[in-house]
Amino acid sequence: MHQAFFHAVPVIMILVGIAIFVFAVFMMFSPALRGRMLARQIKSVRYATDIAKDDIRKTGENMAGAAIDTIGNILDEKGDRLQDIASQTLGRQTQAILDNSDKLEELTDLTSSAVAKTVAKAASAFKGKSAGDVYCKYCGTPIDGDSVFCKKCGKKQ
Numbered sequence: 001m002h003q004a005f006f007h008a009v010p011v012i013m014i015l016v017g018i019a020i021f022v023f024a025v026f027m028m029f030s031p032a033l034r035g036r037m038l039a040r041q042i043k044s045v046r047y048a049t050d051i052a053k054d055d056i057r058k059t060g061e062n063m064a065g066a067a068i069d070t071i072g073n074i075l076d077e078k079g080d081r082l083q084d085i086a087s088q089t090l091g092r093q094t095q096a097i098l099d100n101s102d103k104l105e106e107l108t109d110l111t112s113s114a115v116a117k118t119v120a121k122a123a124s125a126f127k128g129k130s131a132g133d134v135y136c137k138y139c140g141t142p143i144d145g146d147s148v149f150c151k152k153c154g155k156k157q
């Protein structure tokens with residue numbers, strides 16, 4: 001029994017050697033076998049990629065969750081302060097608008113008075129023309145058609 005086993009060892013080794021040799025030769029010359037091996041490798045790479053993708057997604061989700069938690073905590077702790085700052089800023093902006101509203105009003109007044117003056121000037125010029133070009137008999141100043149005295153020299157018309 002023992003002796004038979006020891007005799008078998010070299011035979012098994014030779015058979016394994018032949019098997020490896022045959023496999024190597026098949027690998028060199030058989031595109032089908034090479035393709036099958038390559039397909040298996042691609043499959044395992046794809047499997048590994050899927051696992052990695054899951055890991056990356058989980059990591060990303062964890063990181064995003066942590067970030068959201070952190071922001072949430074900051075808001076919990078500093079929310080009132082942030083609100084204060086926001087309302088202060090808003091208050092300052094409102095105040096600035098209110099401060100400037102006086103200037104804005106002044107500007108509006110100036111503009112409207114300037115417009116009013118221009119309109120009045122234009123109106124009086126138009127009126128002077130449409131009055132039928134009446135002039136003072138003595139000094140030649142344009143006067144209203146119905147005026148009795150000249151507004152410049154005061155003489156009766």
Ligand SMILES: [Zn+2]
Pocket residue numbers: 136137138139140141150151152153154155
């Ligand atoms: Zn006159």
